[in-house]
Amino acid sequence: MLRAPVRHPRGRRAGRCGRAGLRGLFPAQGSCYGSAFTVGTAAGRGIMGTQAINLRSKFGQITQLWSPRVIAQLNDYQFKLVRLQGEFIWHDHPDTDEAFLVLEGCLRIDLDGGESVELGAGELYVVPKGRRHRPSALEEAKVLLIEPNGVLNTGREGGPRTVQNDQWI
Ligand code: NI
Numbered sequence: 001m002l003r004a005p006v007r008h009p010r011g012r013r014a015g016r017c018g019r020a021g022l023r024g025l026f027p028a029q030g031s032c033y034g035s036a037f038t039v040g041t042a043a044g045r046g047i048m049g050t051q052a053i054n055l056r057s058k059f060g061q062i063t064q065l066w067s068p069r070v071i072a073q074l075n076d077y078q079f080k081l082v083r084l085q086g087e088f089i090w091h092d093h094p095d096t097d098e099a100f101l102v103l104e105g106c107l108r109i110d111l112d113g114g115e116s117v118e119l120g121a122g123e124l125y126v127v128p129k130g131r132r133h134r135p136s137a138l139e140e141a142k143v144l145l146i147e148p149n150g151v152l153n154t155g156r157e158g159g160p161r162t163v164q165n166d167q168w169i
Pocket of ligand 1 (some may be wrong): 093155
C-alpha cells in the first residue's frame with residue numbers, strides 16, 4: 001500500500017532539516033589525523049598558509065546573528081559564514097548571484113513572485129542576480145555564503161540590518 005510521505009505543516013519533508021549538521025563538514029579541529037598535525041597559527045587574511053579552515057571553530061567565533069564573516073577568498077569571491085535565525089528583510093543584489101549552502105539547520109528563502117525554497121543541511125541554492133529574496137529560519141541555521149567581494153547582506157536595500165562587509169575571522 002502506498003503511503004503519502006509525512007509532511008511538515010509547512011510542506012517540508014519530515015526529517016529533512018535535522019539539527020545534526022553534516023558530520024563530515026563539521027569535524028573538530030584536527031580530528032582527521034590527531035592533534036600532532038594541528039598547527040596553532042591562524043591563516044592570514046586572504047593567505048591560506050598551511051592550516052585547514054575549520055568551520056566549527058570559525059562558527060564558534062561568531063556571536064551575532066545575520067552578520068556574515070569572511071573565512072576565505074577565492075579570486076574575487078568570498079566564503080562567508082553566517083548564523084541565521086528569525087526573518088531577514090527583502091532585498092536583492094543587482095550585480096551578482098548569491099549562493100547559500102546550509103551546513104546545519106534549515107533555511108527558507110522566499111523569492112519574489114510567491115515562490116520559496118527550503119534548504120536542509122547539505123543543500124545548496126543560488127539566488128539569481130537581481131531576484132528579490134528574504135531568508136528566514138525558525139531555529140538557528142548555520143550557512144556558508146559564496147559571493148563576490150564587496151556584497152552587502154542587505155543588497156541595495158540598506159537600512160538598520162546592514163552590516164559591514166569584509167569582516168574576517
Ligand atoms: Ni541576499
